Amino acid sequence: MKNGSDNIAKAIRALPYRGPRAGFSARVMAAIAKEQSSPVAGLIGAAELLVAGWSALVAFAAAGLIGSNWTAIAAFLIQPGSFGRALDLASARCAMLAGKAVALLQLAADLAAAAPVPAWQEFAAAAFVSAAVIYTLSGRLAAQRI
């Protein structure tokens, strides 16, 4: 007796491939070229450059700081219990920064309440820059998801 599953498999294996209309690959390449040359792509490229530049600057500053203080850092780290103390220091530093951030926000709120509302162009410029950064980051995530 023939096995039914085998017959189904055989029939599907024998199905021919269909082809799209002629010039399909040219249309695909044209769509890719169009996408690459669009103003949005230029904007994304610029925003990516901005993000990459900022990241490089932060990395460079951090590396410089570590490089100039590496002896002190190494001396601190080889002491017993140094990691715990470093953690405590970092926590204290974070708490202090958080306190400062709250105070800064409070100050900004007070200033905003006292000062006139910024011009619409400033709002628009800030929104534009933020949207560009968010679009770039979300585009990268989407590319990873495919």
Add this chain to the structure above:
Amino acid sequence: MVERCLGGDNEAFSGLVELYQDRIYSFALRLLGGEAAAEEAAQETFVKAFRALPSYNKAQPFAPWLFRIAHNTCMDVLRAGGRNVSIDEEDFPDIPDQAPAVDDTVGEALDEARIEALLASLPPLYSEVLLLQYREDLGPAEIARVLGVPEGTVKARLFRARAMIKEKLATVAGPGPYIE
């Protein structure tokens, strides 16, 4: 060729499109049913693939990666058209638990038109596992990566898909010529 694409060679990508266009288009055609929709989905698949090339892991085979993009694109098209592409209770057709003879219902060879019609009559989540397994020769592990589901789910869908086809054949044919 993939290496050359990763190096930024657009001509090489054009070659990749020509190499895979029939497979991707056929897959989309059998899932979506219409030539225009299939061609649009296939084109979108290749554009997305080009965009996502930097994230492609060279250690993995290329075809399953491309089919994963095609699967996602086709599912998006089906969702946009109002088709339900999720698995829930409503998606499971009533297949009798007691179906001892269903394996015998495909006793004779299925011709091209009939198997095409049967595949088209299945929910896309089931027809695609059959196509990926048998037409594209992907194993359950590769299909799992394409669909983004566990391997066990793929095996369950394959089982269900085959059972649905047999059930449809039994329903259409009755206990006549297809039972040996």
